[in-house]
Amino acid sequence: MRLLFTSAAARPHVFPLIPLAWACRAAGHEVRVCAGASIADDIVHTGLPIVLAGGRAAQPTARTAQFVASVYCQQPWPADWPVNTHLLNDRQREHLERLGNTIIAGADAMAGDLVAFARWWRPDVVIYETTGYAGAVAAAVLGVPAVRYRFGSSSVLRLELRGDRPLPAYSRLFARFAADVVTEPAMTVDPVPPSMRLAEPALPWHAVRYLPYNGSGCVPRWLARSDGRPRVCVTWGHVMASALGGAAAGPYRQTLDAVAGLDVDVVVVASSEQLAKLGDLPSSVRPVEATPLNLVLPYCDVVVHQGGDGTTLTAAAGGLPQLAITRRPEAEVPSGRVAAAGAGLHLRYQELRHNSAGHELISTAVEKLLADHAYRDAAHRLRDEIAAQPPPSAVVPALVALAGQDRRVPSEQVQ
Known part of the structure; x- marks a missing residue:
């Protein structure tokens, strides 16, 4: 079986995927990790094969830099706000939508390379961390199962949605490849322990033990x-x-x-x-x-x-x-x-x-x-x-089962 892992181009997003990727590799499956050039060295040091998608990040515009700085200047938000969005004010809602559009723009920058590689390599399953929207697109183009991997308590929030509808930029991401918009994965994998979860994922979902991976190194x-x-x-x-x-x-x-x-x-x-x-x-x-x-x-x-x-x-x-x-x-x-x-x-x-x-x-x-x-x-x-949560190796059979259930698009439609 072939499994394609992908994430946004940031260490905190790709590192949580590594233990599951290695569990799949250790079980005898083929694995590729697709990510932006800015974290290529980090992935190379995991020992997993990497596929680059998108170029080096462009220098941020003054407007983008101002928005990023504003992320760190927010007044405290309501407790557990991702599941209490009714308590947010208009400015906070606007902030979340802008953040979602910023992440979608990053996904758009890597989607072309990711889809091209996926069309050639033909993975059986695509696993993407919560904001790795390009992974959802690639799975939709190929007609294979997409698995969303949560990276923590805050990843319960769906930044690509406004209410229960996709943001226009998210829909355009799929339209670029003439694919139907997909907002729900075939399965969700959640490493957050029960007492730290804000909400249970929609079915089907699979709990997994959080195994820390913070990069390679030596202990002084x-x-x-x-x-x-x-x-x-x-x-x-x-x-x-x-x-x-x-x-x-x-x-x-x-x-x-x-x-x-x-x-x-x-x-x-x-x-x-x-x-x-x-x-x-x-x-x-x-x-x-x-x-x-x-x-x-x-x-x-x-x-x-x-x-x-x-x-x-x-x-x-x-x-x-x-x-x-x-x-x-x-x-x-x-x-x-x-x-x-x-x-x-x-x-x-x-x-x-x-x-x-x-x-x-x-x-x-x-x-x-x-x-x-x-x-x-x-x-x-x-x-x-x-x-006490199941180890990553316990998730692999569920991924194999998903691959067995997939109904692929005929190859001539994805070339």
């Missing part, structure tokens, strides 16, 4: 050594730095300065570019450059992060109490779910940035997570909940 030897003090990991993910440049360092630096005053060891997991923007670090802070988060967290007691789905689930799978400091509406969702499960705390950077007591709020939250065993116990329950 010194991490295994400890002076007996608690160790706090601080990380800020991939997306914010690429979107905001130097402005991304604000919450990062505020957090480091606040935590560095505690009687703890602090480990910063960051890229070289992120470290350069942080400037000189306090003496109690040690950087871990370009090391996957899942390799560092086993040596830590608490993690402070930006609230991204991948970071949140990686920490949850490791059983660590979490402090999320968010500044994007999407990041508020997984962070809110972890806090509701009692496994962490959630602060919003918008409320800390100009607050004279901001440093104290952060340091107090970290101290609370270290001292109160209830957070650790809840984090361990969340870890066990994740471990």
Whole structure:
């Protein structure tokens, strides 16, 4: 069987697919991962075959840059807003539609190459992460099953829809290839543990265990050594730095300065570019450059992060109490779910940035997570909940069954 995996051109979107792709490969099936050139090196290091789609990302226009910056300047949104959209105001709804159109434009840029490869390679199933709309198009063109893979709590939101109808740009994506518009997949795969789900996917769906994959790397030897003090990991993910440049360092630096005053060891997991923007670090802070988060967290007691789905689930799978400091509406969702499960705390950077007591709020939250065993116990329950979900290998037979049910378009119609 041939399986084609695809995603938007961003690490947090493609990394969650890797364990399932490898499970399919290990079961003896042919696998290809199709993605944009900007993440080609990341996929090459997974050991999986990659197919490039679309060129290098164009330099953003002033209007696009302004919109991206606005994503990080939102006031806090209602709790669990993806399933409470009736609580959103007009400006928030407009923001979501613009975000959806931005993602659709990215899908359009890679759809031509993806469809061309799919017509030649003829996959039996196409698996795409929630915003990898080009994958849904390729499956529709070939008449093969499309499988949507959720990447976290926030991916329950359907940005390609306005209510229950597709956005015009989404419909045009299919019309470009004379394919019928498809808004529902043949199956949904969900790695989010039950207590963090906002809603069950529409049937048919398959739960899967979240296995952290944050890239390839080595564990620094010194991490295994400890002076007996608690160790706090601080990380800020991939997306914010690429979107905001130097402005991304604000919450990062505020957090480091606040935590560095505690009687703890602090480990910063960051890229070289992120470290350069942080400037000189306090003496109690040690950087871990370009090391996957899942390799560092086993040596830590608490993690402070930006609230991204991948970071949140990686920490949850490791059983660590979490402090999320968010500044994007999407990041508020997984962070809110972890806090509701009692496994962490959630602060919003918008409320800390100009607050004279901001440093104290952060340091107090970290101290609370270290001292109160209830957070650790809840984090361990969340870890066990994740471990109880079916492994990626259990999803492979369901994909094989889907391939057996497909009714392909005759080959002369897809050449």
